[in-house]
Amino acid sequence: MVRITTILAAVVVLALATACGSGSDDSGSASDSGPGGTVTLRYAMWDEVQKPPIEKSLAEFTRRHPNIKVTIELNNWNDYWSKLQTQIAGRTGPDVFWNHVAYFPQFSQQGVLTDIGPRIEADKIDMSIYDPKLVEGWQVGEKTYGLPKDWDTIALVYSTAALKEAGLTPADLEDLTWNPDDGGTFVEVLRKLTVDENGRHPGEAGFDEKKIKRYGIALQAPTGQQDWWNFALQNGCRLQDHPWGRWTIDQPSCVQAIQFVQDLRLKYHVAVPAAVTNPPNGPSLDQVVGRGDAATAMDGSWMLRAYNTALPDGGFGVADLPAGPVGKGSVYNGLSEAIYAGTEHPEEAWELVKWLTSPDSQKIVAEAGSVWPGIPSLNDVFVQAWQAKGVDVTGFKKAAEGTTMGYPLTxxxxxxxxxxxxxxxxxxxxxxxxxxxxxxxxxxxxxAIK
Structure with missing residues (x-):
C-alpha cells in the first residue's frame, strides 16, 4: 500500500551507505545460512493488511525453494523508513524490501539498490506482462532497480448514505468537469453534498459557512498526490520539464490547479477546512468520510481497506475523478520489490523477487483484495475480490487505464x-x-538539485 505522508528522507544517513556494493566483501545483510545450506532472507514491508496474503505467497515460495526461508520484517509507514535508513547506514539492510518512488531517487544515487537488469536478461524475464509505465519508474539509464509489485491511483471515494441523503446516485458522480473560473459541474455536485446545520447548501440564501454539518469533499495531500497534482494534469500542467529534471510548478496551469484546491475550501466552501485535515496531525480521510463530516474524498487506492472499515457492508463506492480543461487524468505509480545492494545472498534474493513479481504470486495477493497487482492482466481478479464485498472499485481501474502522471522522479x-x-x-x-x-x-x- 502506497501512503504519501510527510517524507523526510535522511540524505545524510543514506550517504553513509554509498560504499555499499552489490557483493559482500565489506558489507552485508544479517541473513544467515542454516543447516544443510538453508538461507534465511529478510523481507521488509509496511502494510499489515497485506501480510496474510503475502505469507500465503511466501509459503508457496518456500515449498518451491526448500533451501530458502523468508522472515518478514513489518513496520508501519513512518517507522519503516527510519529503520530502513538506519539499517542501510549500518550495512544491515533487509535482503529484499518494498521501495517507494519518493525514496527511489536517493536510493538509486546512493548505491543502496541492486541493478537487476543483467538478471532479467539472463533469466529471460517477460517484461511485457508489466505496465511499461511502472517498469520505467524503476529505471535509471540502462539500469533497473526493481520490478513492479503493485500500482496505485487516485479516485473519488464516496459515502453511499451521503449520496442518497443528497438525492444523488453514483451515476451523478460520473463525467463531471471542473474549470478554474466557476468550478464546473464538479463544484455543483459538491454544493449539493454540502449542507449546513439548517439544511442549506452553498449558494442558497441563509447558508452559514461557519456551521457546516457535512462538506462535499475532504482533501489531504502533503505533496499533492491526492489533490492538486491530479487537477494539474487535468489542466495541462507538467510538474517537471522531464523525468529527473527541474520542477516547473510555477507555470500558470499548475498555479491554477493549486488555486482550485484553495477555492474548494475558501471560495466555494465545499471542502473540509485545512485546519481540520492538515497533516501530520489531521484525521485520515476515511475517518472524515466515515463519521459523516464529508460525503466524498479524493484518495488513493491503497486506502480501500480503511474505507471498508469506516463504511462497511457496501457503505462506500469509487468514482473516477472529474475532467479538467484538457480532460481526465490521475497520478499513477506503485511500489517495487527491490534487492539491497549489500545482501549476502544475491542469488536467493533474486529468486524471491522473481517469485513476488510473478503472475502466480501476484494472483494470490490480488485475490485477497489487498492491493492492485503490478501485472495488469490480474486487475479483474482484484475487482472481483471487492465485488464480493459489495463494492465497485473500477473507478481506480478507469483512472489507471486513462491519462496518468507518475510520481515525480527528482x-x-x-x-x-x-x-x-x-x-x-x-x-x-x-x-x-x-x-x-x-x-x-x-x-x-x-x-536543491544543484
Missing part, C-alpha cells in the same frame, strides 16, 4: 516534500497565495 524529492507540507498548508489556510507558494517551492526544490 534528486530533490526530500526538499520538495518538506517544503510542500509547510508551504501548501499555508495556501490551504488562506495565508499564502497559490502563485507565491508555487514560486517559492519551485525555486527551493530546483536549488
Amino acid at each position: 534528486p530533490s524529492s526530500a526538499t520538495y516534500n518538506v517544503k510542500a507540507l509547510d508551504i501548501f498548508n499555508q495556501v490551504w489556510l488562506g495565508r499564502m497565495s497559490a502563485q507565491d507558494a508555487a514560486t517559492k517551492i519551485n525555486k527551493e526544490s530546483n536549488d
Whole structure:
C-alpha cells in the first residue's frame, strides 16, 4: 500500500551507505545460512493488511525453494523508513524490501539498490506482462532497480448514505468537469453534498459557512498526490520539464490547479477546512468520510481497506475523478520489490523477487483484495475480490487505464516534500497565495538539485 505522508528522507544517513556494493566483501545483510545450506532472507514491508496474503505467497515460495526461508520484517509507514535508513547506514539492510518512488531517487544515487537488469536478461524475464509505465519508474539509464509489485491511483471515494441523503446516485458522480473560473459541474455536485446545520447548501440564501454539518469533499495531500497534482494534469500542467529534471510548478496551469484546491475550501466552501485535515496531525480521510463530516474524498487506492472499515457492508463506492480543461487524468505509480545492494545472498534474493513479481504470486495477493497487482492482466481478479464485498472499485481501474502522471522522479524529492507540507498548508489556510507558494517551492526544490 502506497501512503504519501510527510517524507523526510535522511540524505545524510543514506550517504553513509554509498560504499555499499552489490557483493559482500565489506558489507552485508544479517541473513544467515542454516543447516544443510538453508538461507534465511529478510523481507521488509509496511502494510499489515497485506501480510496474510503475502505469507500465503511466501509459503508457496518456500515449498518451491526448500533451501530458502523468508522472515518478514513489518513496520508501519513512518517507522519503516527510519529503520530502513538506519539499517542501510549500518550495512544491515533487509535482503529484499518494498521501495517507494519518493525514496527511489536517493536510493538509486546512493548505491543502496541492486541493478537487476543483467538478471532479467539472463533469466529471460517477460517484461511485457508489466505496465511499461511502472517498469520505467524503476529505471535509471540502462539500469533497473526493481520490478513492479503493485500500482496505485487516485479516485473519488464516496459515502453511499451521503449520496442518497443528497438525492444523488453514483451515476451523478460520473463525467463531471471542473474549470478554474466557476468550478464546473464538479463544484455543483459538491454544493449539493454540502449542507449546513439548517439544511442549506452553498449558494442558497441563509447558508452559514461557519456551521457546516457535512462538506462535499475532504482533501489531504502533503505533496499533492491526492489533490492538486491530479487537477494539474487535468489542466495541462507538467510538474517537471522531464523525468529527473527541474520542477516547473510555477507555470500558470499548475498555479491554477493549486488555486482550485484553495477555492474548494475558501471560495466555494465545499471542502473540509485545512485546519481540520492538515497533516501530520489531521484525521485520515476515511475517518472524515466515515463519521459523516464529508460525503466524498479524493484518495488513493491503497486506502480501500480503511474505507471498508469506516463504511462497511457496501457503505462506500469509487468514482473516477472529474475532467479538467484538457480532460481526465490521475497520478499513477506503485511500489517495487527491490534487492539491497549489500545482501549476502544475491542469488536467493533474486529468486524471491522473481517469485513476488510473478503472475502466480501476484494472483494470490490480488485475490485477497489487498492491493492492485503490478501485472495488469490480474486487475479483474482484484475487482472481483471487492465485488464480493459489495463494492465497485473500477473507478481506480478507469483512472489507471486513462491519462496518468507518475510520481515525480527528482534528486530533490526530500526538499520538495518538506517544503510542500509547510508551504501548501499555508495556501490551504488562506495565508499564502497559490502563485507565491508555487514560486517559492519551485525555486527551493530546483536549488536543491544543484
